[in-house]
Amino acid sequence: MSSPTTFSTTADVAADSFAGQLRLATAEHWDASVHHRFIDELFAGMLSDEVLARYLVQDYQFFDAFVAMLGACVATTDSKPARLRFAAQLGMLAADEDGYFQQSFAELGVPASDVDSPELAAPTAEFIAQMWEVARSRDYADLLVVLVIAEWLYLDWGQRDLPLPEEAKHRGWIDLHRGEDFRAWTQFLIDELNRVAPPLESDDGARLVARWKRIVAIERAFFDAAYSS
Numbered sequence: 001m002s003s004p005t006t007f008s009t010t011a012d013v014a015a016d017s018f019a020g021q022l023r024l025a026t027a028e029h030w031d032a033s034v035h036h037r038f039i040d041e042l043f044a045g046m047l048s049d050e051v052l053a054r055y056l057v058q059d060y061q062f063f064d065a066f067v068a069m070l071g072a073c074v075a076t077t078d079s080k081p082a083r084l085r086f087a088a089q090l091g092m093l094a095a096d097e098d099g100y101f102q103q104s105f106a107e108l109g110v111p112a113s114d115v116d117s118p119e120l121a122a123p124t125a126e127f128i129a130q131m132w133e134v135a136r137s138r139d140y141a142d143l144l145v146v147l148v149i150a151e152w153l154y155l156d157w158g159q160r161d162l163p164l165p166e167e168a169k170h171r172g173w174i175d176l177h178r179g180e181d182f183r184a185w186t187q188f189l190i191d192e193l194n195r196v197a198p199p200l201e202s203d204d205g206a207r208l209v210a211r212w213k214r215i216v217a218i219e220r221a222f223f224d225a226a227y228s229s
Contacts, residue, residue, distance in 0.1 A: 011186060011187055019194050026213055029219070029220045030153060039160070042173065063097075070147075107169055121222070130215060145212050148186075
């Protein structure tokens with residue numbers, strides 16, 4: 001039996017598991033995202049309103065596709081407990097995360113037109129396309145690959161051992177991606193992926209590996225895009 005390995009103190013994952021191997025294989029892009037300039041400035045409370053608004057407007061465009069992915073997981077998982085877990089997460093998104101977005105847009109003075117129909121940055125458009133592709137595929141393992149990256153990478157930066165900023169517009173985004181509830185949700189996703197993932201050397205495994213590597217690269221590019229005017 002393989003022993004658990006702790007990645008950045010956030011998740012218990014066996015290094016030779018499906019998720020563990022892929023996390024290690026994409027360490028360069030992953031770690032660059034976790035320690036990105038955006039994250040450093042967010043924790044320091046030094047992130048400009050312009051950069052934060054640009055980032056949040058783009059991130060908000062994922063909301064509909066993300067909900068669709070969770071709904072697809074409800075429909076496709078072979079586990080009743082997992083189905084209930086995904087359903088509960090859908091309720092949290094509607095209550096907590098959307099509330100943060102709306103409050104922050106109001107504080108930052110973001111026009112409704114920019115929120116509803118902004119020009120998409122290239123990483124945003126590609127990530128949305130990937131999300132809808134897996135949502136429509138109804139392939140549970142493929143859905144989990146995207147969800148694990150989206151949540152685990154954010155848990156890694158959210159749990160960085162840094163002082164928290166005072167302003168709600170900065171601290172609120174961090175609070176959504178740290179703490180025991182979010183850690184437990186992320187651990188659940190990782191455990192589900194490791195439970196249902198095919199062998200890495202199989203055709204299906206290779207397809208999921210390619211998806212994982214592409215999504216991690218997009219995540220890094222997404223942070224970079226926040227600084228592009």
